[in-house]
Amino acid sequence: MIDLVLKAAGAACVMAAAAAYGELKARRLAQRVNQLQQFQQSLKLLAEEISFARSVLPEAFQAVGGQCAPPIRDLYRLAAETLAGNRELSAGEAWCEAVRRIYPASSFTPADREIIKGLGVSLGAREREGQLQQIRLTERRLELALEGARDDNNRRAKLWRYLGYLGGAAMVILLL
Amino acid sequence: MAAQSATPREQVRNFLPQRICEMIDRSPLPLWDEAEEIRLRLGRPLALHGRTGDLFLAASGAAVKPEQAYKPDRSDLERALQLISSSSLYAFEQELRCGYLTVPGGHRVGLCGQAVLEEGRVARLKHITGLNYRIAREVIGAALPYVSYFVDYHRQRVRHGLIISPPRGGKTTFLRDLARCLGSGAPELGFRAFKVAIVDERSEIAGSFQGLPQLDVGFCTDVLDACPKAEGMMMLLRSMAPEVMVTDEIGSEADAAAIEEVLHAGVAVIATAHAGSLAELQSRPGLRRLLQMQVFERVLFLGRSRGVGTVEQIIDPRSGKVHYRCG
Numbered sequence: 427m428i429d430l431v432l433k434a435a436g437a438a439c440v441m442a443a444a445a446a447y448g449e450l451k452a453r454r455l456a457q458r459v460n461q462l463q464q465f466q467q468s469l470k471l472l473a474e475e476i477s478f479a480r481s482v483l484p485e486a487f488q489a490v491g492g493q494c495a496p497p498i499r500d501l502y503r504l505a506a507e508t509l510a511g512n513r514e515l516s517a518g519e520a521w522c523e524a525v526r527r528i529y530p531a532s533s534f535t536p537a538d539r540e541i542i543k544g545l546g547v548s549l550g551a552r553e554r555e556g557q558l559q560q561i562r563l564t565e566r567r568l569e570l571a572l573e574g575a576r577d578d579n580n581r582r583a584k585l586w587r588y589l590g591y592l593g594g595a596a597m598v599i600l601l602l
Numbered sequence: 603m604a605a606q607s608a609t610p611r612e613q614v615r616n617f618l619p620q621r622i623c624e625m626i627d628r629s630p631l632p633l634w635d636e637a638e639e640i641r642l643r644l645g646r647p648l649a650l651h652g653r654t655g656d657l658f659l660a661a662s663g664a665a666v667k668p669e670q671a672y673k674p675d676r677s678d679l680e681r682a683l684q685l686i687s688s689s690s691l692y693a694f695e696q697e698l699r700c701g702y703l704t705v706p707g708g709h710r711v712g713l714c715g716q717a718v719l720e721e722g723r724v725a726r727l728k729h730i731t732g733l734n735y736r737i738a739r740e741v742i743g744a745a746l747p748y749v750s751y752f753v754d755y756h757r758q759r760v761r762h763g764l765i766i767s768p769p770r771g772g773k774t775t776f777l778r779d780l781a782r783c784l785g786s787g788a789p790e791l792g793f794r795a796f797k798v799a800i801v802d803e804r805s806e807i808a809g810s811f812q813g814l815p816q817l818d819v820g821f822c823t824d825v826l827d828a829c830p831k832a833e834g835m836m837m838l839l840r841s842m843a844p845e846v847m848v849t850d851e852i853g854s855e856a857d858a859a860a861i862e863e864v865l866h867a868g869v870a871v872i873a874t875a876h877a878g879s880l881a882e883l884q885s886r887p888g889l890r891r892l893l894q895m896q897v898f899e900r901v902l903f904l905g906r907s908r909g910v911g912t913v914e915q916i917i918d919p920r921s922g923k924v925h926y927r928c929g
Contacts, residue, residue, distance in 0.1 A: 482688035509689060514620060514681070517689035550689035551680070553726055557692045 433602065440601065441594040448590015452583040457533035459575045464498045465542065466568050473561045476554060483517050483550050484510045497532045501542075504528065517550030538575075541567045610737050611635070613707030618735065619681040622648065625672060628663025637737060644679055644731040647671030653910065682733050686711050696828070698726045700804075708738040708809015708816035738809045740817050744772075744911060745779035746788070751900055751916050751925055752780065752872065753793045760784060760796055760846045760870035762897055764919075766877045767904035772911030773874040774806050774850055776904060778819060780872060781807065781848045785820020798823040799844035801834030807850055832860035839867055846870045858888035865897060879903075880919065896920045 468490050475486035484506045491502030504524035509517055525543050534542065545564045548556065611634040615623050618640065625648070626633050626640075636652040643649075647658040647668040658671035686703050687694050697703045702712045714732035717724045752763050765780075767773050787795030802808050802825055808815035810827035819825060824842045826834045831849050838844055847864050849857075852873045861871050877883045880901070884890050892898065898919055905914040907928060916926040 476692055480693045482690035482693050484688060486690075513616070513685060516680075516684055520689075550684065550687070551691060553695055553698075554692040 437598040437602065440597050441591070444594025444597060445587075445590045448586045448588070448593070451586040451590075454533050455575070455579040455583050455586070458535065458538070459572065459579050461497065461533050462538060462568060462572045462575055464494055465501075466565065466572065468494050468498050468502065469545075469561050469565055469568070473558055476557050476561075480554075497528045500531075501525065501528045518546035518548065521546035521549055538571055541571055608707065610707060610709070610739055613705070614640075614709055614735060614737055617682070617685045617705050617709070617711065619678050619685065621678060622674070622682075625659055625661055625663050626650075629659065629665070630663070631657075631665065633659075638739075639737070640735040642674045642679060642682060642733045642735075644676065645673050648674055679730060679733065682711075683730060686733075695726055699724055700828075701727065702804070704805040704809060704811055706811045706816060708805075708811070710736045710738070710805065710809075712736065738806075738817060739775070741772075741775050741779060741911070742782070742818065743779065745776050745783050746791075748902065748913055748916065748926070749780060749783040749788065750791055750793075751902070752784070753791075755792060758793070760872070761899040762865070762870055763872040763900040763902065764883075764898045765872070765874040765902045765904065766883065767874075768878050769876055770910070771904045771906065773876075773904060775911060776902075776913075777848065777850060777872070777874050778807050778817060781823055781846075782818050782820040784846055784872075785823035787822075795820070795822045796845045797843065798846045798848055799838040799842050800825045801829060801831050801838060801847070801849040802827050803829060803831050803834065803850065807848070832856040835860040835864055839864055839869065844869055846872060848872050850874050851876065853886050853888050855888045855891075858891050861892060861897065862895075871897070893919060900925070 471490045471493055472486060475481045475489055479486070481489060487502045487506035487509070491499045491506065494502065501524050504527055505521050508515060508523050509520040512520070515523070522543050525539060525546075529539050541564065544567065545560065548560060552560070622640070622642065633650055633652070636654055637650045638653065639651040641649040641651070648671055649656060649658055657665040658668045660666040660670055661672045683691065686705055691698070694703055698713065701714070702710050704710050712734035713727055713730050714734075715727045715730035718726050718728050752761050754761050765773050765777055781798050781800055784796045785798040787793060798820055800807050800819060800823060802810060805827055808819045808825040808827065809817040810825055813827050815825050824838065824844070826838055829837065831852065835847055835849065838847065847869050850873070852858070852861065852875055861873070864871050875883060875886075875889055877886075880893070883893060896919070901917050901919050902913060903915040905912050907914060912928055913926065914928045915924060917924050
């Protein structure tokens with residue numbers, strides 16, 4: 427009897443773990459869409475800071491970061507802090523450093539990371555129109571990435587959930 | 603006013619590339635205290651200009667011949683631009699068009715490179731290859747011994763005054779301190795603080811950064827920064843009801859017309875002009891008109907007979923009477 431109960435408990439644990447894994451993978455896909463959208467919104471705010479407020483980058487980063495949720499908030503705040511704290515770093519270098527630091531905790535893919543890092547090219551080193559062009563270019567690249575992320579989410583989120591449950595069930599059968 | 607507690611040395615260090623700072627640090631000469639200008643030219647010798655002369659600096663900090671001096675490279679200039687613009691060149695387009703930026707502390711960094719024209723006018727500079735750090739130094743009290751020549755004690759008003767000297771004669775330094783004395787008052791000299799308004803077209807008088815004066819220009823002094831003189835005088839006249847209007851380097855017809863307007867409003871004018879003598883002033887149409895109208899009650903000549911900024915003479919140009927003569 428005890429043997430049966432232990433087996434059932436073990437099977438339940440395996441099922442729960444597999445389902446949780448599937449759920450985690452599915453959520454990560456949704457989070458990627460959400461974070462890319464947030465970053466897209468933040469670019470609009472950054473363009474406004476540059477275009478209308480004419481804020482210098484450390485102030486612009488702080489202002490934009492203050493209006494975003496993590497991890498985009500952390501990205502802008504880290505960039506502002508890195509730029510203010512290290513006079514030998516350029517704005518582009520500070521931006522790439524911030525991207526590098528927030529990346530592990532984000533849901534971005536390596537390809538997304540490269541798009542976000544691309545914003546740092548010539549950041550702060552060009553006139554206003556040049557900066558806005560750079561932002562627009564990033565927005566266009568981001569739009570493509572976002573389409574792919576939505577597609578992935580639609581197609582693969584359910585798949586991961588099913589795989590979680592089915593994988594769990596398969597393991598339980600094999601173990602029993 | 604917002605005179606900052608950091609010394610000019612500490613302020614300028616924040617905007618110079620670390621490598622250049624270290625070279626100046628290594629020099630056995632007191633360069634930080636004496637330098638008036640630090641010039642970075644791409645691929646050409648690092649030069650410092652000061653009260654005691656000019657020199658070229660090697661990487662070791664030694665004063666050397668030009669061919670042995672350190673030659674700033676592209677990365678030095680890029681770093682310098684990042685520092686003076688807070689890594690945000692786009693935020694300083696207007697300053698780039700004018701060819702200089704003012705940094706906290708009131709120091710000005712002149713820029714040189716390739717001008718980009720739009721519709722026949724300079725839109726901005728690109729390929730910046732030369733930077734000139736002009737270190738602003740206040741000389742508090744420089745005008746105090748002479749301020750009483752500009753005050754009409756009987757009518758408790760300020761006399762219309764003109765300060766003239768050849769370039770680099772100390773006009774702006776003197777004008778700044780005169781504005782400070784008038785704007786703060788001097789009970790020991792028997793006059794109250796006047797409402798002073800400064801039109802600081804090139805941010806040299808008050809050294810404003812983001813509109814905030816970085817140098818002491820007096821308690822009751824308002825500063826309109828980076829505004830064309832003629833337009834700025836009209837704006838201040840309408841908005842701030844000043845008793846004294848202060849501005850730098852007048853000379854054009856438009857300046858003269860604006861000064862006439864200020865005079866008609868009963869406001870005293872104190873200005874500076876590039877000239878070595880009254881005869882030189884007469885050769886400039888705008889100033890000639892003002893002199894013919896006998897606007898100025900006091901003309902102060904600055905020279906170098908006892909060092910930069912020596913007050914050589916103060917005259918009343920209407921009567922020719924000499925009120926003060928050096929020595």
